[in-house]
Structures are given as C-alpha cells and as structure tokens.
Amino acid sequence: MNTNETRRTIKARRSTRIFASKDIPEEDIIRILESANQAPSAHNKQSWRFIVIRGPRKQALASLVSERAGQFKKPSSTLLRMAARSIFSAPVVIAVVNTGELVKHGTKSFDGVANLTELFRTMEIQSSAAAVQNMLLAATSLGLGSVWLGILCLIREEVLGLLEIQEGEFMAVVPIGYAQGKSVAPRKKSLESIVDFLS
Template sequence: MGIFDTIKDRRSIRTYKSERIPQEKLEKLLEAARLAPSAANRQNWKFIVVENEQVKKQLVTACNNQAFVGTASHIIAGIGDLSQKWHQVDLAIALEHIVLEAVELGLGTCWIGAFNEDEVKRLLRIPQDKKVVALLTVGIPDESPTARPRKTLEEIMSYNEYT
C-alpha cells in the first residue's frame, strides 16, 4: 500500500476486538514514532504504553468516561517536555506516525484529546514538568467505518495569501 492510500484508509476506530496486539506489531508502531522528525532532532518525548486492564479502566474515567478507551488492546500516552517550545508539534508528528503504521499493520487507532490531564498524570506517574499531549487507543478493529466527509481543497487552501 502506498502512503496516500494509507492516509485515505485511516479511520478513527472506537470498537475493538478483545484480542491483544502481537508484541512485534506493537514494537513496529513504536519504532515508527521513534523515527519521526522533531525540532533540532531533540526527540524529547516519552511514550507510555498501557496494557494493564485495571489502569485502562481507570483511564476510561480520566477520558470523560469514553468507554471504548478501555476496550482497546493498548493505550499509548504521548508525553512532551514543557521546557521544549515545539513539544506538542513534535509529539503530534510522532503519534501520527503510529497511526499511519497501524493502518499498514491492519490495526485501528483513535486520537483521544478529551481527558483530565491531572488524572492521567496521577495514574501513569508522570512528572508535573511534563505534558500529556494526547492519548491513542490501539487495537484490532471490530468495525469498518466509512470515510467521513471532507471539505474540498478550494475550501481549505489558498495561494500566496489568506483568502
């Protein structure tokens, strides 16, 4: 599959099979994140992979009771360093590398941005000088949602100036 097809095939998955992701696939996802670019190549990030069922259940509460969060095989927390100006951009790029590699591996993901950061930090023992940028659910999809509508190029871009 080419990268454009991978991008077109990506969906937010909220229904997962109860099977666990094989370790070699999980490691490939994390390797995709490791290879992501970052400002000045600092790679100033940390990924916490949550597989413990009790912790996943607690994360459901921290994620505004989004029940599907707890059904994923794994939850990956993307942690940035507040002392680095571009930590959120760097982490978003690395997490999207995971998302796209997941499509290639037949896995599903969903970005989670609605969460109580203080609670996530407490549950995962994240220091206060770090930032939970986003969480990703990862698992074996048990749904095949259709593509959602997208705006046309003309609606979202212009040349040389804002129009």
C-alpha cells in the same frame, strides 16, 4: 489516481473508537513506537515519551475517565464516556507526554529572541503531534485501528497521576487494536475550499 502505499495508508486511516477483544502482536506495538520516534521534532530533541498501558492500569484509566465524565456537562461528558469505552475495549493504549526538554535546555543559544519559551513550547507540541500521526499511520499500515483522544486533556492531571508521570505535559492518549466493525469515513473539505495557490 496516481497513488502508492503511503498515500493509500494515509487515505485508509480512520478514527476507530470500538475495538474487538483481540490482543495485538507485541512486535506491532514496537513497530508503532519506532514509527512515532521517527517523526520530525524541533531541533531533533525528540522530547516525547510514550507510555504503553495494558492490563489493570488500562482498566483503571478507563474507570477514571468514565467516573469523571459525570462531572462535566455535554458534550464533554459524552466525549469522555466514549473515550472510556475506547480505552476499555482496546487491548493497548499509548499515552504521549511532552517532556519540555527543548524549553528547558534549548533556549540558551538563542539569547535575546523574544517569546522563546512560548515558541519552543509550541514547537514541542507540534513535534509530539507529528509523532502521534506517525503512530496512527503505522497502526493503519499494520491493519490496526486507533483514535487520538484529546478530550482527556480535561482531566490531564489525574491521567498523569494514574500513569505515574511526575514530569511532562499531557499530549495524547491513543487506544490501538483491531476495529470492531467498520468506521464511517467523515466528509473532508474539498481542496478548493482550503488551498490558495500563490505565484
């Protein structure tokens, strides 16, 4: 197969949910953040913020998620408990927040376009998603594991409160560290089942 470093990294990326108790180099955190910041963003607004969480605040986040898990039914409770374990075991967690700058300031020059707020909000969420994917790939390229924890959306207000984020929309929480054990590759659909070629 014709492949290269980028394609190898894309293929090697796996969601890692349990991490070894080993710190990651500070430079790697910066490299991951720089990669996130290179993502495409609607109108190049880069309306994302990254909050790097370590130490007692990270443990407090893990405790919050674990406590709140009991208030949900399965499968949410199970996923929240798993998320708490990932946050607890990872040396670093990065939260991603959408600042909504495009919705707030970008609509002026588009007078008369219907549903502009909804359209711009969608594009900002997509931009943040691109940044998260860059983070995951950068982590993989540095020999690190990571996982995108969307389930924390269920308790987004409490998460934002704990992280002292006054303004912004919860996008993702990503624990990062050295994988404990090997993650099993899940099956992916065949191209035939998901692609249509038109001409």
